[in-house]
Amino acid sequence: MNRVTDVSALKEQYDLVVVGAGPAGLSAAATAAELGLSVLLADENPAPGGQIYRAVTTTPVQRREVLGEDYWRGQPIVQRFERSAADYAARTTVWTVGRTELMSGGEGFEVGVSADGQARLIDARHVILATGALERPMPIPGWTLPGVMTAGAAQIALKSAGIVPDGRVVLAGCGPLLYLLASQLQSAGANIVAVLDTTERGNALAAAGALPDFLLSPYLAKGLKLMLAARRKLRFVGGVTGLRAEGEGRVKQVVVERGSARETIACDMLLLHQGVIPNVNMTSAVGCEQVWDEQGHCWAPKLDAWFGASVPGISIAGDGAGIGGAESAALRGEVAALEAARRVGRIDEADRDRRAASVRATLARAMRGRRFLDVLYRPAKAFLAPKDAATVVCRCEEVTAGQLRETTRKLGVQGPNQMKTFLRCGMGPCQGRLCGPTVTEIIAEERGVAPAEVGYYRLRPPVKPVTLGELANLPKTEAAVKAVCR
Amino acid sequence: MTTTSTADVVVIGAGIHGCSTALHCAQRGMKVVLIEKDHAGRHASGVNAGGVRQLARHVAEIPLSNHSMDIWHRIADLVDDDCGFVSDGQVLVAETEQELAVFRERVEDLNLRGFHHEELIDAKELRRLLPAVAETCPGGVVSRRDGAAVPFRATQAFKRKAVALGVDLREGVRVTGLTRDGAQWRVETAEGDVLAPKVVNAAGAWAGRLAASVGEPVPLEVIAPMLMITGRVEPFIRPVVILRGRKLSFKQFANGTVLIGGGYLGRAFPDENRTELDWDKLSQNARTVWELFPVMRSATIIRAWAGIEARMADEVPVFGPSAKHEGLFHQFGFSAHGFQLGPGAGSVMAELVATGATNVPIDGLRIQRFQTAASA
Numbered sequence: 007m008n009r010v011t012d013v014s015a016l017k018e019q020y021d022l023v024v025v026g027a028g029p030a031g032l033s034a035a036a037t038a039a040e041l042g043l044s045v046l047l048a049d050e051n052p053a054p055g056g057q058i059y060r061a062v063t064t065t066p067v068q069r070r071e072v073l074g075e076d077y078w079r080g081q082p083i084v085q086r087f088e089r090s091a092a093d094y095a096a097r098t099t100v101w102t103v104g105r106t107e108l109m110s111g112g113e114g115f116e117v118g119v120s121a122d123g124q125a126r127l128i129d130a131r132h133v134i135l136a137t138g139a140l141e142r143p144m145p146i147p148g149w150t151l152p153g154v155m156t157a158g159a160a161q162i163a164l165k166s167a168g169i170v171p172d173g174r175v176v177l178a179g180c181g182p183l184l185y186l187l188a189s190q191l192q193s194a195g196a197n198i199v200a201v202l203d204t205t206e207r208g209n210a211l212a213a214a215g216a217l218p219d220f221l222l223s224p225y226l227a228k229g230l231k232l233m234l235a236a237r238r239k240l241r242f243v244g245g246v247t248g249l250r251a252e253g254e255g256r257v258k259q260v261v262v263e264r265g266s267a268r269e270t271i272a273c274d275m276l277l278l279h280q281g282v283i284p285n286v287n288m289t290s291a292v293g294c295e296q297v298w299d300e301q302g303h304c305w306a307p308k309l310d311a312w313f314g315a316s317v318p319g320i321s322i323a324g325d326g327a328g329i330g331g332a333e334s335a336a337l338r339g340e341v342a343a344l345e346a347a348r349r350v351g352r353i354d355e356a357d358r359d360r361r362a363a364s365v366r367a368t369l370a371r372a373m374r375g376r377r378f379l380d381v382l383y384r385p386a387k388a389f390l391a392p393k394d395a396a397t398v399v400c401r402c403e404e405v406t407a408g409q410l411r412e413t414t415r416k417l418g419v420q421g422p423n424q425m426k427t428f429l430r431c432g433m434g435p436c437q438g439r440l441c442g443p444t445v446t447e448i449i450a451e452e453r454g455v456a457p458a459e460v461g462y463y464r465l466r467p468p469v470k471p472v473t474l475g476e477l478a479n480l481p482k483t484e485a486a487v488k489a490v491c492r
Numbered sequence: 493m494t495t496t497s498t499a500d501v502v503v504i505g506a507g508i509h510g511c512s513t514a515l516h517c518a519q520r521g522m523k524v525v526l527i528e529k530d531h532a533g534r535h536a537s538g539v540n541a542g543g544v545r546q547l548a549r550h551v552a553e554i555p556l557s558n559h560s561m562d563i564w565h566r567i568a569d570l571v572d573d574d575c576g577f578v579s580d581g582q583v584l585v586a587e588t589e590q591e592l593a594v595f596r597e598r599v600e601d602l603n604l605r606g607f608h609h610e611e612l613i614d615a616k617e618l619r620r621l622l623p624a625v626a627e628t629c630p631g632g633v634v635s636r637r638d639g640a641a642v643p644f645r646a647t648q649a650f651k652r653k654a655v656a657l658g659v660d661l662r663e664g665v666r667v668t669g670l671t672r673d674g675a676q677w678r679v680e681t682a683e684g685d686v687l688a689p690k691v692v693n694a695a696g697a698w699a700g701r702l703a704a705s706v707g708e709p710v711p712l713e714v715i716a717p718m719l720m721i722t723g724r725v726e727p728f729i730r731p732v733v734i735l736r737g738r739k740l741s742f743k744q745f746a747n748g749t750v751l752i753g754g755g756y757l758g759r760a761f762p763d764e765n766r767t768e769l770d771w772d773k774l775s776q777n778a779r780t781v782w783e784l785f786p787v788m789r790s791a792t793i794i795r796a797w798a799g800i801e802a803r804m805a806d807e808v809p810v811f812g813p814s815a816k817h818e819g820l821f822h823q824f825g826f827s828a829h830g831f832q833l834g835p836g837a838g839s840v841m842a843e844l845v846a847t848g849a850t851n852v853p854i855d856g857l858r859i860q861r862f863q864t865a866a867s868a
Contacts, residue, residue, distance in 0.1 A: 427644040471792035478782035
């Protein structure tokens with residue numbers, strides 16, 4: 007691995023640019039570099055690992071049991087990448103990937119990168135987007151109060167800086183990550199006063215059909231252990247149907263509804279989580295077709311057997327391709343890299359298939375039981391599309407659920423792209439990451455149709471903000487210089 | 493099974509022009525079918541900079557533009573929505589004394605022709621209107637009734653009003669053929685044909701193909717003008733600013749975000765409804781702002797995009813009756829400055845369709861200008 011700290015030191019063109027240094031990106035970059043491709047791995051964070059293995063080489067949390075054995079599985083993945091010949095640009099944002107004619111001939115991509123206030127455009131013959139997942143927004147009344155954050159954010163603070171929240175902590179929502187974080191925070195010494203589970207009672211029954219497959223899954227032992235640990239040591243409240251964060255200036259208490267019963271729990275921090283969904287911002291901005299994934303209840307890119315997207319030359323690996331977890335992410339990264347190597351002419355089809363066969367077998371095992379988890383932890387309707395009219399949905403532009411519902415009804419709005427022009431939802435700096443899924447759910451509910459019919463924001467580059475100064479001072483590419491000379 | 497329907501007029505293309513023409517035809521009591529291959533406002537009408545500008549227009553367009561501006565100033569009366577229209581003027585900034593001299597000649601020429609909407613301003617008035625502009629700029633031209641609106645919202649408002657007045661809007665329907673059928677036009681689509689004595693070609697970037705299919709080829713280029721918008725910055729400017737020497741249009745919205753455009757082109761793929769940005773050119777665009785408005789240097793660009801639009805070889809639209817066929821009318825090729833013209837052009841087109849004539853001078857816009865050139 008060759009660490010590049012200055013964007014001007016990057017090559018003009020790479021065979022492969024990988025975006026994101028989680029397990030998928032690291033494995034993809036390592037696999038491709040081992041096959042002789044020139045590879046750049048660009049990542050926003052200061053150290054490799056992505057979210058799941060965040061700071062695995064640098065974390066101050068050295069008691070292994072706090073973060074759990076699964077976390078430390080990230081180490082060999084990082085080490086393999088470090089042994090490879092790939093270029094690695096940390097603290098670097100990729101703000102655009104666009105289709106272009108390459109100077110060296112043929113179709114390829116122009117990748118906009120930025121680090122330390124310096125932006126640059128570089129060419130890539132193939133791009134693997136390993137931009138991972140993000141937490142599904144959980145807009146409850148009061149979720150914008152200081153002291154309310156996502157469980158994932160709390161986990162980032164724990165992994166990267168060893169920060170454990172002070173005071174009384176309440177976790178609320180559903181999904182494996184919620185229980186994982188509860189057990190991690192507890193091991194780290196946090197004072198967890200309650201875990202509020204919003205999983206609908208009916209889900210268990212619905213998931214029963216997928217149980218046989220799950221029983222063969224590697225998740226099983228781990229999942230059971232987590233669940234039992236959380237239930238044994240913590241106050242666990244199931245069947246939660248309503249949540250409200252309250253407080254003046256910051257959260258002081260959470261009001262919990264279970265059917266007609268109501269309880270108020272005092273707290274200093276409320277951590278919300280209701281599962282993870284693919285981060286489609288980059289893939290959508292490149293123009294990759296997205297499809298509605300009914301099982302995961304989310305949008306995901308349309309992919310072929312090699313994780314190739316609808317735009318030839320773009321592959322998507324890891325949770326950004328559909329939620330599969332860390333182990334499958336690394337394997338999918340390898341498969342995508344093998345196809346990238348074939349596409350740029352490093353290996354032939356037979357070689358690709360031979361190398362992929364064993365990876366695919368492991369991948370199939372890693373994906374076992376996914377359906378069971380998806381169905382069991384499908385978020386309840388009440389938390390996908392808030393009924394409370396005053397609840398803010400778009401935090402950047404301060405658009406409420408009530409405004410969204412009224413505008414859908416009165417103006418006959420069909421989907422999120424029309425909604426943007428009326429209410430500006432999704433037009434702030436987060437580009438809809440925090441409101442997009444909720445806006446889709448609300449419009450679908452008001453129109454009485456499936457989310458698939460409503461669609462999602464048409465996203466635009468820059469996928470990450472770039473300053474006017476950086477753009478104005480972009481070094482001229484070879485193509486631009488030639489255009490002037492002509 | 494598909495059926496054939498009839499109408500008084502079929503309008504092809506539901507951009508702001510098609511919607512406005514359909515609306516005005518319906519107001520005149522006509523039975524209107526409006527056909528759109530995607531959805532209303534999907535392309536240039538929905539994603540343009542939203543400038544509502546009389547400033548710096550080609551002389552041939554000025555009467556239509558004036559007529560349109562009157563409608564903009566009472567837009568809510570027409571479509572029951574203010575379309576986000578605000579009128580803080582538009583200013584053409586002179587970067588040098590030489591430029592200012594050229595502007596002075598232009599304004600004097602317009603005055604002789606009886607147009608008084610453009611007003612020459614000195615450095616002092618320029619600074620009063622635009623306190624943040626670089627100190628080296630010696631003056632400019634202002635058009636005080638100009639402003640800006642929200643493009644997709646405006647197009648939707650025209651669409652909704654048209655539909656409310658009885659227009660039969662067919663979205664997601666592509667016109668596959670346009671042929672004569674006795675005294676009627678047969679507009680062919682996959683969802684059934686429509687027979688009507690009158691047809692308006694308002695198909696934007698796709699209008700050239702339609703015109704060519706009935707023997708009226710025109711020099712139309714499909715372009716993809718790019719725009720970008722910043723995050724919120726402290727309000728510092730009200731009018732829209734445009735330049736002549738370098739390409740720039742610049743507008744700050746009430747919420748603080750700043751729209752930066754000027755006509756730099758990305759790549760258009762009209763058959764795929766797709767555009768690709770050219771960041772080298774957007775970098776030049778940003779560079780101009782960087783020099784002209786130092787206050788903008790640390791603003792973040794949060795979105796950039798391009799729309800698919802038609803540009804004529806002379807950058808003047810094609811507007812008026814067909815030169816060859818009875819009952820066919822053209823309304824396209826607005827060359828990246830058609831948004832402001834939409835309301836007025838629809839009104840005049842409806843008058844042409846209904847009565848065969850209009851008092852608004854449109855001679856410089858007719859399709860004949862290309863056919864004369866081709867046969868000469």
